[in-house]
Amino acid sequence: MVSTSLSENIFNPIPLKELSNKMKKRHDKWLPIVNDLFDEFMISNGDKFTFLNDIIIKEMEKELDIYTMTTEDYTNFQKELEDLDERFAHVNEFISKLSPDEYKSMITSKYFRAAKILKKSAASLREDLLQKEVWNENDGLIYTYYVILSQVISNLVTKLEESSAEEGNKLIPTIGLVSLVYGSVVIAYIQDKLKPEVLIERLSELATFSNIPNIKTSTKVKKVLKRSRKVPVI
């Protein structure tokens, strides 16, 4: 297992950081709740972060895939969060009062940020894998998984950005669930709890659904390969 970790829980579907950034003075009542929830559950500094990660990992084992997810599955997860801490229910209530455009804009910025963090984290993962003497199970596939997942999330968010309010309402639960279910694989890998068969299954689902990413080799490898092609094969 490689040490690469995510210091922020980017797969939780509630846009706490974005809510906090956009809240104004009139939201004095809500702002401390949102900030506390973010600090306690989203940043890797305590038991609640670990507890939420464990709940997310459970999503990985459910028979949910990109083709069969429903809005109800999304609502069920929101209820789980509310059972975990009733402040999530208050935040969900606050979110329900936002205009569709405000909500869409927050979700868009949340998942663009998530995809960006995942992409950055993939780059460190790649460095770690190069340093590692011998790879364990999962190591040969995990980098591709990070890249394809960040690509799927980015593509879905771009689609959301360009969608009408009505289409957006359908897309938001999809993005939330895709990020949650497929992101749980990343969390399980980091925690060394990922079974190879789960990674294989989830990666092939993503590869069936999405375009296959073009993973670039380093400039050095590219140069060697370019040079090698000029020499006849032995």
Next chain:
Amino acid sequence: MGKFLDTNVVLDIIYPERPRSKDATAFYMKFKNYELKIENQVYKECQSLAIKYLNYFTADLQNFISTNDRHSKKWDMLDQKKRSKLLTLFLDNIKEPGKNDKLDRIPFYKSLINLSRHEIIYLNFKDLKDYLIGLASEVMRYFRNRLKLDLNINFPIAL
């Protein structure tokens, strides 16, 4: 309407070293002039078999290079001809696990080595790892392109 391919037929077509099943060959010969189609489930099953064996492959190859007496530093000192011989030795040493899937380990490795031998022998051990990091996406893309170009398959869903 067209004809739907099953997993065995698809694997027979994509991986030339796989021992061909008679039924799959007969099916392909009979319907090769029809419009061929593939269901999501079949495509996903083929992908997951390929990814599974690729995962074994990357670990087995690295273990072979770094743990036997020809360890990684020696790999870096070998010329291309000797590295190529070592790859052949690697294939000879692979044991087929007791329980076989639709895609067997040895034929898959042979296909993979045949496709990438030229790249592998030119890279030192660290660069080889960099190459292996991207191999899963190469294999998946190769797989999709073969289906798309050779068989004119229309793809399920792509964003």
